[in-house]
Amino acid sequence: MTDKLVYVLNGPNLNLLGLREPEIYGTQTLDDIAGMLEDRALELGIEIDMRQSNHEGHLVDWLHEAQAQGAHAVLLNAAAYTHTSIALFDAIKAITTPVFEVHLSDPHTRESFRHLSYVGMAAKETFQGHGAQSYVLALEAAAKL
Numbered sequence: 001m002t003d004k005l006v007y008v009l010n011g012p013n014l015n016l017l018g019l020r021e022p023e024i025y026g027t028q029t030l031d032d033i034a035g036m037l038e039d040r041a042l043e044l045g046i047e048i049d050m051r052q053s054n055h056e057g058h059l060v061d062w063l064h065e066a067q068a069q070g071a072h073a074v075l076l077n078a079a080a081y082t083h084t085s086i087a088l089f090d091a092i093k094a095i096t097t098p099v100f101e102v103h104l105s106d107p108h109t110r111e112s113f114r115h116l117s118y119v120g121m122a123a124k125e126t127f128q129g130h131g132a133q134s135y136v137l138a139l140e141a142a143a144k145l
């Protein structure tokens with residue numbers, strides 16, 4: 001049986017994880033998180049395709065691609081675009097592939113401009129505030145679908 005394909009999409013500044021505000025985001029790099037997710041994915045019989053971009057349109061294109069490729073689900077940490085992007089809201093609504101919102105931190109306990117999530121309004125479920133573990137919890141939820 002072929003593994004279920006799950007896209008793991010990461011938005012702006014997440015390429016700097018490990019260096020970036022470690023008191024908020026921890027010291028793991030995005031590659032560390034990818035390794036951790038790969039291990040769990042293997043156990044769950046899931047194949048992951050993990051990507052990062054600092055450009056909003058790339059994230060929109062990859063959401064469309066996930067649908068076209070027949071992906072089982074998408075994990076999306078849209079980073080700051082979470083709070084600004086109606087284009088991402090529309091893209092999530094435009095596809096039937098279930099999208100899980102992921103955040104390392106808990107935006108609701110931070111600045112008020114992070115309390116609004118366009119991604120969360122369209123996503124199936126949100127996992128936030130658990131550091132890198134938020135990705136693992138979202139992957140486990142995706143595996144159960």
Ligand code: DQA
Pocket residue numbers: 012013014077078079080081082102103104105106107114
């Ligand atoms: C983040 C939270 C966002 O508010 C922020 O803009 C990020 C990272 C998180 O994973 O905690 O860049 O998505």
